[in-house]
């Protein structure tokens with residue numbers, strides 16, 4: 001039974017897919033709650049409040065998936081999660097409309113002094129001349145970050161008769177034209193806009209995007225909005241430019257520290273604030289909760305998730321096509337890891353035939369996960385496979401080739417260590433399953449499953465018989481046996497499979513036989 005911890009305020013209606021999930025148990029508690037057994041949690045659902053730090057992850061060794069019911073993942077140490085093989089998913093578009101609407105409401109409120117006027121009337125005042133506003137009509141709105149929310153905001157601004165200039169280094173001309181906005185440089189937006197709003201993620205590049213230098217380039221009387229992330233607008237710099245009258249007002253939904261406590265911006269009457277409410281609508285909360293609840297369930301049902309931050313997205317159709325090769329790749333990795341007895345520096349993988357049309361990078365990661373499975377302590381999966389290989393100095397080469405050696409598809413792998421050099425090839429045959437068709441320079445054909453013994457020996461009369469006798473004497477039942485050789489009387493190989501793991505005594509007796517070059521027990525599960 002998977003333990004699923006819901007650590008922030010997430011719509012319970014939206015959690016229905018998990019409430020209906022027979023293999024999951026929902027725990028709705030904060031991570032700091034002493035009743036929560038963090039070491040048993042398999043899935044963690046959060047919004048922006050819970051800080052998913054490396055220290056927290058350390059206490060959660062069973063954690064497999066972190067789901068963010070919202071967009072921003074800056075409260076999650078994604079790098080630390082990735083290292084541990086924990087998949088991180090979010091709900092990227094469930095709160096877009098709500099946040100765009102909130103930004104628009106903040107802009108209108110700011111320009112018409114609505115919060116200030118509201119408070120004044122409630123204080124039994126009637127100061128009509130103190131709250132003269134400014135029309136949005138005819139003004140230029142500058143949007144920094146033209147993604148989902150920026151684009152929705154632009155549509156609404158245009159309807160209000162505003163012109164929209166945007167700065168987003170990743171925005172194409174076609175998309176800007178389609179949205180009817182002017183794509184500009186950062187400096188142009190700063191110099192021309194009457195109102196500037198930020199809608200980028202918080203990254204090292206966007207932290208302090210609006211700072212003293214950029215503020216100095218803006219028009220006197222400019223207004224600023226931040227409904228994205230605290231820190232994109234440097235709070236000290238904004239306070240300074242509000243203080244000297246250069247900035248006419250600001251609307252802020254997000255802060256560097258949340259909750260902000262006593263804050264330097266609160267002393268300005270022309271600053272309006274909300275407590276990170278962009279996504280706080282019934283609709284958005286239902287959307288994001290439903291999206292992540294489905295993602296977590298999908299993940300535990302061994303199906304592909306759609307919105308992972310640290311794994312490539314894959315549709316169900318593609319996943320079904322890739323699934324057999326995924327199994328094959330994992331098995332190849334497992335076999336290699338048990339055959340090669342030292343650390344490796346290089347792994348070269350060649351995909352040919354029908355498999356080369358698929359997402360081969362995903363298969364490479366599966367192969368690495370198989371390779372590392374019994375070698376290192378860390379749980380390696382598709383999320384952290386490449387990182388793990390890199391940390392261990394293994395160079396990964398991936399190629400596509402047209403030569404599939406007579407099979408419809410083939411995955412050929414060579415692993416190089418200091419002393420050893422191993423090559424293996426597998427194929428997937430419809431209605432027949434995965435087969436290993438080449439191992440360490442020998443053509444062979446065996447089903448990579450269960451308890452196997454791979455023997456390299458000299459091709460001499462009686463070797464197979466002697467192997468069979470020792471196993472028979474030790475009551476070991478041979479389930480299948482395949483042989484291969486390059487030339488008569490040269491080196492040859494045998495791959496045997498058993499119903500249960502081969503015992504040490506039999507292995508020792510086999511090792512002492514004449515004409516045996518090497519033996520490897522291989523377990524595939």
Ligand SMILES: NC(=O)c1ccc[n+]([C@@H]2O[C@H](COP(=O)([O-])OP(=O)(O)OC[C@H]3O[C@@H](n4cnc5c(N)ncnc54)[C@H](O)[C@@H]3O)[C@@H](O)[C@H]2O)c1
Pocket residue numbers: 071072073092095096099144145146147148149150167168169170171199200201202205206227228229253254276277278279280
């Ligand atoms: N206040 C809230 O409650 C709330 C709700 C939802 C989202 N958000 C925040 O709003 C922001 C935008 O969310 P979104 O869903 O539109 O994200 P998005 O990923 O769709 O859009 C972000 C855009 O920023 C652009 N960008 C990235 N780096 C940039 C840079 N250096 N300069 C200019 N543009 C850059 C990207 O190209 C992208 O188009 C995020 O920070 C998100 O966390 C806040």
Ligand SMILES: O=C(O)[C@H](O)COP(=O)(O)O
Pocket residue numbers: 047048049069070071072073095228276278279280
């Ligand atoms: O990134 C987001 O989705 C928003 O900032 C919403 O955050 P919240 O889920 O804490 O309201």
